Amino acid sequence: MYVALNILVFLKAIPEDVKEDPRTHGPTVEGVKLKMDDISRNAVEEAIRLKEKHGGRATGITFGSDAATLVMKEALAMGLDEGVLIKGYAGNNPSLTASVLAERVSRMQWDLLMFGFSSADSYTAQVPPMVSYMLKRPLIGNAVSLRVEGKTVKGVSSYEDYNVAYEAEMPAVISVAQEINTPRIPTLLQIMAASKKPLSVEQAQAQSARTLQVLGHTFPMSQRKRIIFEDTNKGVEEVAAVLRQVLGK
């Protein structure tokens, strides 16, 4: 028996790419366009699939800036019913993000709270467990499959070498792995049409969470050989020869 679900799904707008700052020669994301975080996309997809199967509503929530509006519209175009944009995001700070989100959803009715297990820009994977802890609701993390039965949610979490099947009473917090599905891609026209769906914009409640300070960004150091292979036709042979030499074979 299917019961209509009330799903909240978090999505993050992240920079499309990292550029080299011409002044500092360090990495920068200034002026880089935003896109929907890859794993958030899977979370949105899974939320929509559950909604399509069980009925109910799926609401997208993002903590970001005005620039995230387009990303939210894309999620709405995929099939979310409404969006909430919380402004005030000022860089990677998982505990702050978690407390902002936890505070916001504590004022809402929901059965499932869904995340991508980690965002593709900062890769901390901390927000879902923090929110779970703050709200005192169970977490099924890094889920590769999900099923809702009555008032319980069943999920399979993927670890390095094995999977664990969990069951939790709803409301529950879920973070999904990228393998869980292939997200749908809305067309540009559908993204434009999504402007007609409700999108509320609000300012984040001031949070006094212990904050993590970002001191600076650098590119990872690597000792590169800097060998350039120019002849694409002989490329593979030449590369193989160099590799053999380096590996001492």
Add this chain to the structure above:
Amino acid sequence: MILSALVYPEYYGLPLPITAVAVYTSAIASVIIFLVALRGKVKPYGVGIWGFLLSLLRGYRRWPGYIYDIALHRRLLRTRGRHGVGHALMIYGLILSFIGTMLVALNQYLGIIFGYRPYSGQLFLDYSFVMDLTSWILFVGSAVGALSLLSRLKNYRLNEAASYLIYLLGFMFLSVSGAVIEDYRVYALGLTGYLGYFPNAELLGRISLSTQAYVAIYYLHFLTAFALIAIMPYTEVAHSYLNLLNYSTRERASGELSKPFDLKSVMQSGNYEVKVGLKSYKDLDWAGALNPQACVGCNRCEEVCPATAAGRELSPTRLALKLKRGISSLSDDLFQTISEEEIWGCTTCGACMHACPVYVRHVDYIVDFRRSLTFGMKLDSKKSGLLMNLNQYGNSVGIQNQGRNAWITNEFGVPRASESSGFKYLLWVGCMNSFDERAKGSVRSFLELLKDSGELGEYAILGDEETDCGDPARRLGEESLFQNFALNNIELFKKYNVKNIVVMCPHGYNTFKNEYKDIDKWMEGVNVYHYAEIIDRLVKEGRVSVEKTNEAVTIHDPCYLARHNSVVNPQRELINAAARLVEPERHGRDTFCCGAGGANYWYEVNEKSRISHIRAKQLYDTGAGKAITLCPFCNAMLNDASTVALNGKLEVIDIASYLAMSRKKGSDIIGQPK
């Protein structure tokens, strides 16, 4: 009997008034039944009989081309020629019979009104001879038709096969009964002195026929003819007029896709509820609904289709037949019989449309199906990946767009349009050519040639402002993204007052030339060139001198250049100037796809062999060790194919690189790596 007394014996041996009334009543009845039947057939698609006939008339400018096609039976003879001969004989037989019938009618009216009977004397004898031959032409043509029908019986349902057979047998009966009637008359009238003009009568000898039998055969003869006209809309032979409709309503170039909505107007109106794609017969306009109903399942499209050749699920013949049956049975879900695998199997090369003798536009339907899948968000990860790249990076290869053409400015000093003080040609480099190392070589060669010719100073590029032309998005079914690219690009072209665009890829060439003017009429004033056309001009003007060698070289024509845009001469003139050209069987407008078109470069479908391998083999089999390409995608596909399937024995070279190597003064070429 004296010659001048010979007159065609209309209604010979039959009472004139009754017979005339019978003939004319059934003639009029047959036309009325035909029109009523036709109305019933076209009505579900929202067109009346007048609308239908008017559309045929409105296309009168196209009739000469149509008549030329039919007179020569060009498309029928080019592929499956033996079957085509049968059809040609049948059509010629019918035309000659029609002329004969008209002569008889004219003879009768002029006789009644003016007492003048032109179908007499020598003319009567001569055309009788023609009609004797005609009955053979029609008979043999129909018999060959029956054999062809049997050879592809699996294409048809029982009622379809039966309806063809009714006509074929009907035509054979008309030939034989006509000969018998003539035989009876010749001997009864005592025209034995002129038997040389009546070879059939001579051949048959005097058949002993009772008057009743003669009358019966006479009536059966004309009733059969009229019945075949009357029932046409109910049968497969409707293709005989639907093909004219398809020809008359063919307004788009073959490389130009339909525009289901206008993005700019949609954005202005704010009404995003537009209908895109094809699922039900209701999604088609009436001409679109009737177009595939002309299909007779002749297999010509299947024979030239690269997807079928590679063992993909798609056969354009089966697709057209499924469309025909689905639409004529007013199906609301055409996907019941047509699979996604078929729809994605198409490379949009257009070989099917160019082979089709009844002018079905297969690719239009395939792209419309893709539109409904794309707008239904039903794409697999590879196709989604292409759309994400186009969305996020503004190019099809998914590499950051910034700095994409900096190397051109750095190495050759070609200015960006934003920094140029005035340029004649805008060079559209293209995605592949901007990022792919091998493809960059072709661009370098082309720029070398321009430098040699002294024309390089007339060029500018867009640099970071260059994005995607929109071709892959449109062919994947993402119409809004295509139009968005087009609108942005046209905006740039306007900003820099672009008059001439030189495109280094046939896909951009086709879309700029044929599709952009439908997005903004301003594009009609812009000349679009493929770079081979430019090199050809430079060589002709003597600005680039080429040394001719005896090397055997073959050309792989890109579908979007040769077939869809009929650009076949420049590349041949160039190769003839530099080497010895050896043509593969499939060349020019009949070229065979490399397998990359229609966004196929970015995704996979199930197949038994690769299209690119088949093509590489065809090129290799010419005996030429080198194949010239005119498209970065063809180049990449065939290069890989040569490496994987031919041990690299076929050298695949871009035309600019080959010409750069053939230059007289033998300067160093930075071009394509050897």
